[in-house]
Amino acid sequence: MAAQHALQRWFPWAAWPWIFNAPMFSIANGKMAAEVTKAGGIGMVPAGMDPRPESPHIAALDEYLGTASQLLGHDSSSGKPLPVGVGFTTMRATAEIYKVSAVPVIVKHKPAFVWLFGSHPSAYGELVVAFTPSGPGGSDAGGHLWAQAGSIMTLVPEVVEALKSEEDLKMREIPVIAAGGIVNGKGIAAAIALGASGITMGTRFITCPESDAVPYVRRAILRSTDGGATTTVSQIHDIIPGYPIYPSPYSGRALLHKGIQEIENGVSLEDVTAAFHKAKEEGDESRLVTFAGTGVGLIDNPVPAGEIVTQATTEALEVIRKLKSVL
């Protein structure tokens, strides 16, 4: 219960089952975050991958927070935090540079919290952490994740137990926020049964009307079935388009695409990369990489962000009631 109290204290506008939208780079934005927050969830925007002060990602962060502030009618002079969070990727040493790039944006808009994904110790430095959820991202997760990971089925209970048994952690209220493969209320109920205090959904939000996903990505997700078979984890997803950002031991889960199939069939990385760039120049989308989780098979319509939160909450409650009635 202590973790639930902590969530209530940190996110007074939100309610059980504490649904976060993932701070997906190039997908999540101020509108999505505002709609999630309005619906009783916890909206997040991404800080992007390029921490330089002149980076378009930092300019986008400023814009996302400005949009969320406007849509939520937030008065920045009220002293109250803006009820959304910012997701940072911190697998590189970014603290020094963020001091002069992202931190001024954070100070300007005062989001309620920051979320740190990654594990480079010097990335944390001066960032002000309003709350630090432990967010185990299981192997079903879309986007970047540990190359070696179990699903939330085993990861969540193990993390919950570890938090209870560590002497210096057990007195702290650390909510466990599960992520990876959750796309509806059934998944939420399951995550809660495993011991999570709340959940994050990424893939589920990619096709919502508020998202910045390009039409090709939306179509690819809506038509995909059986995500275990139609997505795969590989660093090749980053290597082909030339994204240098995620070092080992990270990898990424994306829909299967031509390039990865060709590499498996013995085509050289050089040739596949050249074909990718040629196709991109010619407007041929068939080689694009669509980061997505194994939940894709359960997503077949583009539900608005706020409705995703309300529908999933209602379904989670129904599932839990049904389970109770079985006893």
Ligand SMILES: Cc1cc2nc3c(=O)[nH]c(=O)nc-3n(C[C@H](O)[C@H](O)[C@H](O)COP(=O)(O)O)c2cc1C
């Ligand atoms: C397209 C896409 C982009 C993502 N970008 C980010 C990101 O920029 N920062 C981050 O912390 N997590 C990112 N993630 C990972 C999510 O935070 C989350 O762990 C994941 O989406 C959960 O699994 P699910 O997609 O099955 O819901 C991304 C995920 C996807 C699908």
